[in-house]
Amino acid sequence: MRGVKIAVVFVYILFLMLPIYWLLNMSFKTTNEILGGFSWYPQEFTLESYKTIFTDPSWYNGYLNSISYVLMNTVISVSLALPAAYAFSRYRFLGDKHLFFWLLSNRMAPPAVFVLPFVELYSALNLFDTPLAVALAHCLFNVPLAVWILEGFMSGVPREVDETAYIDGYSFPHFFIKIFMPLIAAGIGVTAFFCFMFSWVEMLLAKNLTSVAAKPIVAVMTRTASTAGYELGLLAAAGALTLIPGVIVIWFVRKHIAKGFALGRV
Amino acid sequence: MIAGWMPHLQAGDFALTTKTVNQKAWFLVLPVLLIVALNAIIPLMTVVNYSVQDTFSPGVFFFEGTKWYRDVLSSPRFHGALGRQFLYTAIILAIEIPLGVLVALAMPRKGPWVSVCLVLMALPLLIPWNVVGAMWNIFALPDIGLLGYGLNWLGFDYNYTQQPVAAWMTVVLMDVWHWTSLVVLLAFAGLSSIPDAYYQAAKIDGASAFAVFRYIQLPKMKRVLIIALLLRFMDSFMVYTEPFVLTGGGPGNSTTFLSIDLVKAAIGEFNLGIAAAMSILYFLMTLLVCWVFYTAMMRGEES
Numbered sequence: 294m295r296g297v298k299i300a301v302v303f304v305y306i307l308f309l310m311l312p313i314y315w316l317l318n319m320s321f322k323t324t325n326e327i328l329g330g331f332s333w334y335p336q337e338f339t340l341e342s343y344k345t346i347f348t349d350p351s352w353y354n355g356y357l358n359s360i361s362y363v364l365m366n367t368v369i370s371v372s373l374a375l376p377a378a379y380a381f382s383r384y385r386f387l388g389d390k391h392l393f394f395w396l397l398s399n400r401m402a403p404p405a406v407f408v409l410p411f412v413e414l415y416s417a418l419n420l421f422d423t424p425l426a427v428a429l430a431h432c433l434f435n436v437p438l439a440v441w442i443l444e445g446f447m448s449g450v451p452r453e454v455d456e457t458a459y460i461d462g463y464s465f466p467h468f469f470i471k472i473f474m475p476l477i478a479a480g481i482g483v484t485a486f487f488c489f490m491f492s493w494v495e496m497l498l499a500k501n502l503t504s505v506a507a508k509p510i511v512a513v514m515t516r517t518a519s520t521a522g523y524e525l526g527l528l529a530a531a532g533a534l535t536l537i538p539g540v541i542v543i544w545f546v547r548k549h550i551a552k553g554f555a556l557g558r559v
Numbered sequence: 560m561i562a563g564w565m566p567h568l569q570a571g572d573f574a575l576t577t578k579t580v581n582q583k584a585w586f587l588v589l590p591v592l593l594i595v596a597l598n599a600i601i602p603l604m605t606v607v608n609y610s611v612q613d614t615f616s617p618g619v620f621f622f623e624g625t626k627w628y629r630d631v632l633s634s635p636r637f638h639g640a641l642g643r644q645f646l647y648t649a650i651i652l653a654i655e656i657p658l659g660v661l662v663a664l665a666m667p668r669k670g671p672w673v674s675v676c677l678v679l680m681a682l683p684l685l686i687p688w689n690v691v692g693a694m695w696n697i698f699a700l701p702d703i704g705l706l707g708y709g710l711n712w713l714g715f716d717y718n719y720t721q722q723p724v725a726a727w728m729t730v731v732l733m734d735v736w737h738w739t740s741l742v743v744l745l746a747f748a749g750l751s752s753i754p755d756a757y758y759q760a761a762k763i764d765g766a767s768a769f770a771v772f773r774y775i776q777l778p779k780m781k782r783v784l785i786i787a788l789l790l791r792f793m794d795s796f797m798v799y800t801e802p803f804v805l806t807g808g809g810p811g812n813s814t815t816f817l818s819i820d821l822v823k824a825a826i827g828e829f830n831l832g833i834a835a836a837m838s839i840l841y842f843l844m845t846l847l848v849c850w851v852f853y854t855a856m857m858r859g860e861e862s
Contacts, residue, residue: 294768301665305743306679309736312698313682315705319697331708373590380587385578392588394853399599401849403797405818406838409825410602433598436591496689496800497822511689515804529697532690539685540678547674550681550744 313536319529327525342530352531355510358424359493360538362509365428367488370435371443371481378443379469383455396437404497407433415502426502427509431492438491439484446480447473479549486546493538510535603842609835627836637837639812640820644796647816651734651795656787658735659742664776666747677747680740692804695733699805719806723813730802730814737801738791745787749780782856789852796845817841 319327320342321335346352380386381393411430412421420426454476458468474481500512514531543550610627612620631637662680667673683691701707701718706729710717719729753775761771799818802808808815808823815823821841825834 298665298667301662302667302676305662305739306676309680309683309740311705312694312736315698316694327703331703369594373594376587377591380584383578384581384584386580386582386584386588389584392592394850396591396595397853398846398849399595401793401845402599403799403818403821403841403845405797405799405821405825406606406842407598407602408822409831409834410605411598413605414597414601429594430598432594436595440591490685494685494687496687501826511687514693515689525697528693532686532693535687535690536682536685539682543678543681543685547678550677 316529316532319525320533322526324524324526342526343534345527346530346534351508352510352513355508355513356534358503358507359499359509359511362424362427362431362499362507363489363492363538365424366431366435366492367485369428370432370439370488371485373432374436374439374443374484375474375481376469378440378447379473381440381444382447383452393440396440400434400437400441402433404434404495408497408501411498412501421502422504422507424507427499427507428492430498430502431495435488435491439488442484442487443477443480446477446483450476482546483549486542486550489542490539493535606835606838609831610839613832623832627832628840631833631836631840636812636820640815640817643813643815644817647731647798648792648795650731651738652788652791654731654735655739655742655791656784659739659787660746660780660784662739662743663746663750664772666743666750668751677744680743682740683737684740686737688800689804691733691737692801695729695736695801695805699729721810723810726806726810726814730805733801733805734795734798738794741790742787745783746780749783750776753779785852785856789849789856792848792852793845796848 318334321338321340322332323337323339323341326332326336381389407430415421415426415430418426420429450473454472455468458472463472496509496511496515499509500515503509503512510531514528611623611625613623613626666676686694696704698704699706699719701711707717707719716722717725719725757775758771761775766774797818798816799822802814802816803819803822806814808819817837821834821837824830824837
């Protein structure tokens with residue numbers, strides 16, 4: 294029984310790692326070798342593709358643009374969601390349940406529905422082709438998600454904590470920052486992780502809300518795929534580099550990730 | 560305490576009644592309300608506007624009433640995309656939910672390997688969606704990809720750029736690769752909330768592995784599984800980037816799902832009226848299904 298279990302997990306992880314291995318494999322090959330045929334590992338190991346990415350501004354600016362809107366979005370989403378999540382977890386107010394569902398329904402809205410109006414909206418606001426436009430647009434799904442996760446974590450904190458603090462004479466902002474936020478630090482970390490993740494992986498809005506100056510890496514990659522024909526090595530190297538931020542943030546939240554994926558509701 | 564002398568109250572009611580009514584809480588919610596309204600209401604109104612008008616030149620619009628809706632609802636193209644979308648979502652859910660539960664049950668419950676497994680499993684979730692598409696493109700190419708080359712070497716005639724069935728299999732396999740871990744992580748979170756005492760009691764009673772699963776593990780996982788179902792439904796129903804990068808909706812129209820078709824109509828062909836009417840119908844469908852899930856979930860939380 295134990296052997297079977299280990300085999301299941303092993304085979305599953307192997308299945309997950311194979312395409313990633315193949316991507317890395319391709320990224321270290323020369324274009325000639327890639328087009329030359331099938332091979333398990335690079336015969337002529339080369340870092341040429343990576344060198345191109347790190348020296349060509351149109352490539353590395355893509356990464357910088359992506360990182361900047363992702364970080365902006367994470368900060369905006371978490372800081373706006375914190376007070377809202379507190380309100381939902383502690384108080385009843387007129388229309389609270391409807392509001393909560395309306396927020397969630399935006400997490401469920403297909404981004405494809407919003408592409409065209411978003412382009413018009415952010416052009417009208419003079420934000421088109423800036424990282425801020427993408428950061429704000431991603432709030433559409435990240436803010437509701439952040440409220441949802443934080444509310445789950447906050448509901449796990451006993452209400453007596455709040456009451457005791459108010460009796461001790463703490464004002465709301467003082468209590469919230471000094472006492473409450475440290476209590477749900479893990480929840481805030483997990484929420485930031487999720488905002489980072491969903492903003493980092495999204496392409497449709499990020500691509501259509503930018504043209505030249507703020508072009509994200511995901512859009513630079515699609516351009517390469519279509520115009521430069523078959524530069525698979527370069528494409529693979531660019532893809533491999535997009536794995537790094539994910540690996541870094543996931544390492545920070547590894548202890549809380551399972552609870553986080555359950556949106557704090559376990 | 561209160562439940563003690565008010566026996567008709569259930570635990571859920573008790574939790575609800577302890578929330579104090581405070582209308583000032585609206586001020587705490589206001590920032591969120593404003594930013595989401597900016598992103599949701601204004602664009603949605605734009606879409607509604609387009610969906611009832613026609614245009615011949617920029618800035619000149621005519622009211623068309625429900626013409627676009629009638630066009631969309633009677634067009635075979637929309638029916639095709641909708642049918643493929645439902646089929647895709649159904650296959651995805653039928654594979655990912657049981658597989659995710661199975662892997663979660665097989666995971667070690669404690670020890671250093673748990674973190675390693677979780678980090679490795681979460682990796683696909685953090686890869687940009689177009690990179691997932693590009694990665695699978697490279698992986699599945701019949702001449703140089705491991706999957707494509709391997710299948711052909713084993714004697715299968717496989718080429719996902721030419722054969723609709725192969726394209727479907729690749730798109731489904733890619734989604735299983737990409738998202739099953741989400742189900743695993745959720746189910747694992749549910750399982751790890753079960754106290755050891757439950758398992759010890761089951762052992763003393765001599766319960767079979769199936770009985771442990773049916774009466775201890777499954778009930779504890781119910782709530783997270785509903786979340787998993789909801790998330791996987793939503794995300795697979797709005798899937799765009801991965802299949803678009805992998806197959807471009809082809810060969811032919813065979814992997815053109817709703818979002819791909821919609822973007823094609825809106826940005827490729829600039830058919831604003833049709834695209835807007837499609838958007839509204841699409842949005843209403845998602846909303847309806849999500850409302851059903853949400854109601855079920857909230858009912859689950861209260862009892």
